[in-house]
Amino acid sequence: MSFTVRTLTEDELLPHARLTVAAFMLDTPEERIGRWTGLHEPDRTHGVFEDGALLGAAGVQTRHLTLPGTGPRPFAAVTTVVVDPGHRRRGVLRRLMTEQLTALHDGGEPVAALWASEAAIYGRFGYAMASEVVRLEIPQRAAFRPRVDIGTDRVRLVARDEALPLVKDLYERVRPTRTGWISRNDVQWAYFLSDDEWDRHGQSAYRYALHPDGYVVYRLKADWQDRGPRGELHVREFVAATPEATAALYRHVLDADLIGEIKYSVAATDDPIVHLLADSRLIRRRRSDSLWVRIVDVDRALASRTYSSDVDLVLEVADDLCPWNTDRWRLTVRDGVAEVTRTPDEADVVLDVRALGSAFLGGQRLTSLTGAQLVAEVTPGSLRALSSAFLGDHDPHCHEIF
Numbered sequence: 001m002s003f004t005v006r007t008l009t010e011d012e013l014l015p016h017a018r019l020t021v022a023a024f025m026l027d028t029p030e031e032r033i034g035r036w037t038g039l040h041e042p043d044r045t046h047g048v049f050e051d052g053a054l055l056g057a058a059g060v061q062t063r064h065l066t067l068p069g070t071g072p073r074p075f076a077a078v079t080t081v082v083v084d085p086g087h088r089r090r091g092v093l094r095r096l097m098t099e100q101l102t103a104l105h106d107g108g109e110p111v112a113a114l115w116a117s118e119a120a121i122y123g124r125f126g127y128a129m130a131s132e133v134v135r136l137e138i139p140q141r142a143a144f145r146p147r148v149d150i151g152t153d154r155v156r157l158v159a160r161d162e163a164l165p166l167v168k169d170l171y172e173r174v175r176p177t178r179t180g181w182i183s184r185n186d187v188q189w190a191y192f193l194s195d196d197e198w199d200r201h202g203q204s205a206y207r208y209a210l211h212p213d214g215y216v217v218y219r220l221k222a223d224w225q226d227r228g229p230r231g232e233l234h235v236r237e238f239v240a241a242t243p244e245a246t247a248a249l250y251r252h253v254l255d256a257d258l259i260g261e262i263k264y265s266v267a268a269t270d271d272p273i274v275h276l277l278a279d280s281r282l283i284r285r286r287r288s289d290s291l292w293v294r295i296v297d298v299d300r301a302l303a304s305r306t307y308s309s310d311v312d313l314v315l316e317v318a319d320d321l322c323p324w325n326t327d328r329w330r331l332t333v334r335d336g337v338a339e340v341t342r343t344p345d346e347a348d349v350v351l352d353v354r355a356l357g358s359a360f361l362g363g364q365r366l367t368s369l370t371g372a373q374l375v376a377e378v379t380p381g382s383l384r385a386l387s388s389a390f391l392g393d394h395d396p397h398c399h400e401i402f
């Protein structure tokens with residue numbers, strides 16, 4: 001095969017964007033495609049070419065991901081992975097993934113993460129599901145338990161221009177504390193909250209409900225039925241810095257008039273609403289995968305977060321695609337801080353690199369991954385110790401598809 005792989009030029013971002021929207025079955029107007037090329041970084045986007053034609057590409061956005069204990073840290077936000085339909089299953093994606101991971105190993109971020117369009121694609125490249133979201137559907141006016149404190153601050157609806165700076169400040173206030181949340185620059189904010197008629201799919205413009213310690217952004221959809229109004233309220237983003245703000249903002253959306261149901265498709269798996277309601281079964285809940293994490297460099301990645309307990313163990317890691325990771329590594333955690341070094345010592349735990357990716361954000365128990373044959377214990381007791389050291393204080397949560 002005569003593939004050439006290189007990073008793109010600025011001029012090649014538009015052809016890449018056209019491939020992407022077509023692959024995602026969208027008839028996006030040309031002016032809109034052009035508008036969002038600013039999200040992408042040509043020198044971090046690898047393309048595969050044949051006879052000068054772009055067959056496929058995969059990008060990286062330079063962003064920060066909040067990690068357990070250490071807060072926001074650089075990660076490679078892998079995005080817009082696409083191959084021309086006429087050239088699929090010829091190994092283009094494999095070339096892209098290989099080149100991208102090699103470039104990251106060569107001075108890039110120690111961890112990559114993505115949202116997978118199909119869950120069967122990325123495991124073979126060493127990615128693993130590290131966090132999930134829950135789709136919540138809650139009937140209007142669902143009541144709280146008695147004595148829930150919603151504080152005295154009012155939630156007020158604010159026009160977009162007034163809301164945006166406040167929203168950004170609040171997001172920045174909460175982001176460092178929530179494992180899995182990611183940074184946004186101005187272009188990324190504009191894209192995340194883009195609100196042209198074309199973006200609305202029959203729903204209203206965004207509404208911005210603000211509280212001094214949080215906000216909720218949502219769209220409305222009217223639905224008049226024989227038995228009365230059954231509109232929908234679709235939450236785009238819910239951010240709260242305090243328990244009172246959480247309760248007040250939930251009351252705001254639950255008590256909205258003319259609504260049948262509140263839908264929030266990217267809630268955290270440990271969202272407190274389940275425990276706030278008097279009758280938790282009023283909520284319909286469906287879990288699905290969100291962030292898939294790939295450990296690029298075992299030593300740099302594992303040292304970039306903190307741990308909930310101290311351990312001193314040897315991990316034998318297998319990594320088919322990134323041979324630099326295949327080795328025995330001593331993980332020594334003191335006061336939560338890790339040191340990771342290659343070692344000739346015998347292994348305590350043997351694991352696939354995917355197991356480390358899955359546990360990296362602190363939401364997945366390594367003990368559970370033995371059943372999936374991704375982890376095996378050699379020294380009795382070592383896996384339990386390792387597994388509990390990896391667990392975080394909260395479930396990881398990533399609610400932005402990038």
Ligand SMILES: CC(=O)SCCNC(=O)CCNC(=O)[C@H](O)C(C)(C)COP(=O)(O)OP(=O)(O)OC[C@H]1O[C@@H](n2cnc3c(N)ncnc32)[C@H](O)[C@@H]1OP(=O)(O)O
Nearest residue numbers: 023079080081082083088089090091092093094114117120
């Ligand atoms: C982070 C993101 O951007 S997610 C978005 C991913 N992109 C899309 O879903 C857009 C539509 N799909 C595509 O563009 C392509 O089908 C891609 C990118 C998913 C795959 O590209 P291809 O060049 O066909 O993949 P390639 O030929 O390199 O296949 C590599 C391996 O992945 C497997 N594979 C590829 N696509 C899929 C899939 N959709 N489901 C399951 N396995 C797949 C292949 O069978 C092959 O397996 P093997 O290594 O065991 O032989």
